Amino acid sequence: MTQVHCPTCGRLLDEHDRHVRFTIPEPVLTVPAEERQALTWGNDVLMQVQGVGAFVRILVPIKLTGGYTMTYGTWLGVHPDDLRRAWEVWRTPEYTELRLHGLLANILPSWSSDSYGKPLEAAVLDVDHVPYAVNSPDEFMRRLLQDQWPHDMVLHAATPDAR
Numbered sequence: 001m002t003q004v005h006c007p008t009c010g011r012l013l014d015e016h017d018r019h020v021r022f023t024i025p026e027p028v029l030t031v032p033a034e035e036r037q038a039l040t041w042g043n044d045v046l047m048q049v050q051g052v053g054a055f056v057r058i059l060v061p062i063k064l065t066g067g068y069t070m071t072y073g074t075w076l077g078v079h080p081d082d083l084r085r086a087w088e089v090w091r092t093p094e095y096t097e098l099r100l101h102g103l104l105a106n107i108l109p110s111w112s113s114d115s116y117g118k119p120l121e122a123a124v125l126d127v128d129h130v131p132y133a134v135n136s137p138d139e140f141m142r143r144l145l146q147d148q149w150p151h152d153m154v155l156h157a158a159t160p161d162a163r
Contacts, residue, residue, distance in 0.1 A: 021072075
């Protein structure tokens with residue numbers, strides 16, 4: 001089997017359309033690991049941690065040059081009422097209408113200071129997926145979602161040793 005490398009960055013082409021999934025929201029890391037389970041309600045897509053906040057998993061697709069996409073499975077910090085609403089409609093026909101507003105709760109490689117804690121709007125674009133980040137009142141975050149980014153810069157930040 002032949003491995004095909006990108007003529008621009010030298011990485012394997014199958015590394016270019018990637019999905020990177022954050023395990024937990026950044027603020028939850030402040031809770032000692034041995035205490036998290038007792039303070040946490042939820043699962044790998046809906047979570048509330050006592051004293052920390054409420055979170056819903058979302059997808060943040062980043063368009064890369066060359067027609068590739070890096071998709072981050074991140075957490076969106078939301079109001080507890082929005083978490084409850086998401087939980088209530090998650091497996092119902094009303095899920096298609098779910099829209100959430102909150103703050104990005106993970107640090108995106110390449111844009112750590114420009115993305116973490118920034119406002120995002122998420123919506124269901126595919127009933128088989130968690131909601132997608134679709135817009136932001138923050139100018140940089142809007143650009144992050146709409147513009148194309150150099151694939152080598154993004155891939156290097158996501159996998160710095162995989163060259």
